[in-house]
Amino acid sequence: MDFKLKIWRQEQSSEKGKMTSYSVKDISPDMSFLEMLDQLNENLTLSGQSPVSFDSDCREGICGQCGLFINGRAHGPNAHTSTCQLHMRSFKDGDTIYIEPFRAAAFPIKKDLKIDRSALDKIIISGGFISVNTGQAPEANQTLISSDSVEAAFDAAACIGCGACVASCKNSSASLFTAAKISHLAQLPQGKIEHKSRTNQMVRKMDELGFGSCSNTGACEVECPQGISISHIAFMNKSYFK
Amino acid sequence: MYFSTDEKQIPKSKVPSGELKDKWSNFKNQAKLISPNNRKNYNVIIVGTGLSGASAAASLAELGYNVSVFCFQDSPRRAHSVAAQGGVNAMKNYKNDGDSIYRMFYDTLKGGDFRAREANVYRLAECSAHLIDQAVAQGVPFAREYSGYLSNRSFGGVQVSRTFYARGQTGQQLLLGAYQALMRQVKAKKIKSYTRHEMLDLVLINGVAKGIIARNLDTGEITRHTANAVVLATGGFGKIYYLSTLAMGCNGSAIWRAHKKGAWVASPSWTQIHPTCLPQSGSYQSKLTLMSESLRNDGRIWVPLSKNENRKAADIPEEDRDYYLERRYPSFGNLAPRDIASRAAKERVDAGHGVGTLKNAVYLDFKDAIEKQGKEAIAKKYGNLFDMYQKITGINAYNEPMKISPAAHFSMGGLWVDYELSTNIPGLFAIGEANFADHGANRLGANSLLQACVDGYYILPQTLPHYLAQSGKPDPINSDDPAFIESELKVKKQLEEFGEINGHKTVDYFHRELGKILYDKCGLSRSEKGLTTAIEAIKNLRKSFYTDLKIPKKIDGINEELEKAGRVADYLEIAELMCIDALSREESCGAHFRTEHQTNDGEAIRDDKAFNFISCWQKSDHGPVLIKETLDFEFTTPTERSYK
Incomplete structure (x- = not known):
């Protein structure tokens, strides 16, 4: 397969960026999207040009490090799929593919397609944990937790912290990310004690970091590679205003 | 000969005396302590924020020590522990199916083909139950029965159900628990987190680990960091095979650079496929x-x-x-x-x-x-x-x-550590997959998350303070010490040299070629002929790397090719030691299968008379030196491993 690529190039945060055209040839449909970019980068490097900077690490959809805006969608055309799990068989031979970084005021571009997502860590630092020291824990089966509660908590805990929800939101809101952590911990008995203060701290931190508000468009849920539901946002808002 | 043997040096395993079941308690009873008020005077560097690094950092910070953590990822939550799927073993005997600490110890020791220290393996099993308690308290959503009790499943190499799991994302959930504990201590200002930083050298002052040199991967800035102890929690180096289950950034550079400063590497060829x-x-x-x-x-x-x-x-x-x-x-x-x-x-x-x-x-x-x-x-x-x-x-x-x-998949080999998880360099510790300790020649499924957590939550927080307490009052460490300056200059020079080669091949080309050699000659089966061929091929490839590599020259700012060049340069050296290690061990054990040592129906033949030791490799100007830590089976008798 052959493709035309239009890729966002930006030397560093302080400089202006622009879309640049490239073409790649003889791409196997079984190749992953990032392997296609690897091939482009090897060719750019050998010809003395600067390779395209992009993030990736585990390449199996769980570390959350990768994340590209492909043809106007976070992580590309497929539902519940992170960029590293996207394969070229999802495109047609001869397609032109537009590749941009995740964009949000709270996610400054570092270089090309690489962004700074440390704001997400800051939200967790503000209260996204259960305050238990090593050694304090009681016997694990002492507190029984229904299978349904645990599964519901897991659905929220599955967040990989990629930031696709922020990039897809017209307000650049981190509500889905924040709500998922609040909801994960609140659905477990051991997380309930700090629930109110955790919610207040995390929501305030999210606002302070320059993320926008949620206006319930649902775009985040559609693009979330883990399929995390926006119902968690309703739960977060209810908890915050209680 | 590719190596020499030093029979005079005997590694000190520091295994406490007493019955197997009492050893860990005996250590704790006698360990030196630092009083709560004084802990704030000590700084600890932890490199790597996977399960072992994050859990160690959080636990030490909770005790009151100042901790700096370093990771090359853009967040500590992305370390490759996140990708572990199936589960974590623990001896709870919730299934009433005959499990016990001894059975878990024996399964692990046997699974590792009797090539690990009994006392270490026993401690791993002993501490396993607490880990489940801790993780549940942190909010890890382990699978439950409809009754609300924790659920278990089975993993390879055992006949009981002792594996706890969170769907197929157990590593992710355990790591998030440790990451959240880490972030809680960042909030408490007991931990300083350096993301997008890669350790490029270990700094010793008078033979004692006192800090590291790190590169900021976003700005290219090289910085010096001082500490009273350095902990490497940098994971495995299976990515040396190029095609592996590891993340793209996983590497062996931190442990290899420590090796070049004198730390022993144990059994580097023992890789789980x-x-x-x-x-x-x-x-x-x-x-x-x-x-x-x-x-x-x-x-x-x-x-x-x-x-x-x-x-x-x-x-x-x-x-x-x-x-x-x-x-x-x-x-x-x-x-x-x-x-x-x-x-x-x-x-x-x-x-x-x-x-x-x-x-x-x-x-x-x-x-x-x-x-x-x-x-x-x-x-x-x-x-x-x-x-x-x-x-x-x-x-x-x-x-x-x-x-x-x-x-x-997994490196059983790594930096040699004693019972206290200390390398042979005072002040340098290695935990999790970065060390060689508990898994012997083959790791059982779901023991990797366990070992990382047990090292980080339970063992290091006891043994590292014991070291600090023994080394007296914390002296201020000067980052302008000649040792730091020399290390920094060396690191900078190497980075510049990569850019100046200006050849015709990318870093990935060399990495792929190296991977092919290793899969073929030092993978699932090894032979004397294959390994000697591989050693020559690796030497040639290394030569060609330094004459034909091409990367963008830039050393300030983001340059992924430069990062990879440093890692592959180290891989090209580690690979040679792996082959020498495999060549020196003329027996088959666990993942190490020498075609010369097999039965007629293809089962491994272990040689307990000649090879009942851990191979520790020391760097010298005349090539690697083999030092042997003889394994003392005081409480078990190594048997032929049969799963028939």
Whole structure:
């Protein structure tokens, strides 16, 4: 397969960026999207040009490090799929593919397609944990937790912290990310004690970091590679205003 | 000869005296302590924020020490522990199926083919139960029965159910627990987190670890960091095979640079080749994805009986299938340990029975399980794994069997550590996969998350303070000490040199070539002839790396090719030591299978008379020096490992 690529190039945060055209040839449909970019980068490097900077690490959809805006969608055309799990068989031979970084005021571009997502860590630092020291824990089966509660908590805990929800939101809101952590911990008995203060701290931190508000468009849920539901946002808002 | 042997140096394992079950308590009873008020006067550097690094950092900070953590990722939560799928072992005996600390200890020791220290392995089993308590308290959503009690499943190499799991994302959930504990201490200002920083050198002052040199991967800035102790929690180096289940950034540089400063590396060639991964489909491939071992609880592994089988899997009747694990190892069947399952797959593929377009895979079939338990039950247990399989291959595994094949996965080898997790350099500790300790020559499934957590939550927080307390009052460390300046200059010079080569090949080219050599000659099976060929090939490849590499010259700012060049330069040296290590061990044990040492039906022959030791490698100007830590089996008798 052959493709035309239009890729966002930006030397560093302080400089202006622009879309640049490239073409790649003889791409196997079984190749992953990032392997296609690897091939482009090897060719750019050998010809003395600067390779395209992009993030990736585990390449199996769980570390959350990768994340590209492909043809106007976070992580590309497929539902519940992170960029590293996207394969070229999802495109047609001869397609032109537009590749941009995740964009949000709270996610400054570092270089090309690489962004700074440390704001997400800051939200967790503000209260996204259960305050238990090593050694304090009681016997694990002492507190029984229904299978349904645990599964519901897991659905929220599955967040990989990629930031696709922020990039897809017209307000650049981190509500889905924040709500998922609040909801994960609140659905477990051991997380309930700090629930109110955790919610207040995390929501305030999210606002302070320059993320926008949620206006319930649902775009985040559609693009979330883990399929995390926006119902968690309703739960977060209810908890915050209680 | 590729190496020399020093019989005079005897490594001090520091195993406490007493009965096996009392050793860890005896250590704790006698360990020196630092009072709560004084702990704030000590700084600890931890490199790596996976399960072992994050749990150690959080636990030490909770005790009151000042901790700095470093990771190359953009967040500590992305370390590769996140990708572990199937579960974590712990001795709770919730199933009432005969489990005990001793049984878990013995399973692990036997699984490792009796090439680990008894006392270490016992402690791993002993501390396992607490880990589940801790993780649950942090909010890790382990699977539960409908009654609300914790659920378990089985993993390879054991006959009890002691594996706790959170769907197929156990590593992610445990790591998030440790990460959140870490972030809590960042908030408390007890931990300073340096993300996007890569350690490029270890700094010793008067032979004692006192800090590191790190590079900021965003700005290119090289910085000096001082500490009273340095902990390497940098994971495994299986990515040396290029195609592996590891993340793109996983590397062996931190431990290798510590080795160059004098730290011993133990058994570097002992690499676990995991049996259930997705097969390679083309030369462009950058990694091989793991499919959790838990799938072997319900999936049956087979290949066609006939070499020239052209029918689809579903059209091949039972009598034309060879369920080779069930045939060869009837008592463990599809849950044979990883080394055995991988070797058996290779044997069938090499014999011409492989399936798939490249004939390099075997079937993992869920047809029977779906018929018996229903699709819904299978989806609940493995749904995300089936989804992942479909995303990568485009195939629905509910309708046809998965195709799987072995891939490089876990480094049993690593920095040698004593019972206190200290390397032979005072003040330098190694935890988690970065060390060689508990798994011997083969790691059992679901023991990796366990070891990382036990090292980080329970062992290091006892042993590191014991070291600090012994070394007296904390002296201020000067980052302008000549040792720091010299290290920094050396690091900068190397970075500049990579850019100046200006040859014709990319870093990835060299990495791929190295991977091919290692898979072929130092992978699932090894021979004297193959290993000596490999050593020469690696030397040539290394030579060519320093004359023909091409990367962008820039050393300030982001330059991924430069980062990779440093890692591959180290891999090209580690690979040679791996081959020498494999060559020196003229026996088969665990993952180390020497073709010269096998029975007529292809089972491993271990040689306890000649090789009952851990190989510790010391760097010298005249090539690697082998130092032997003899294994003392005081409480068990090594037996022939049989899973038949």
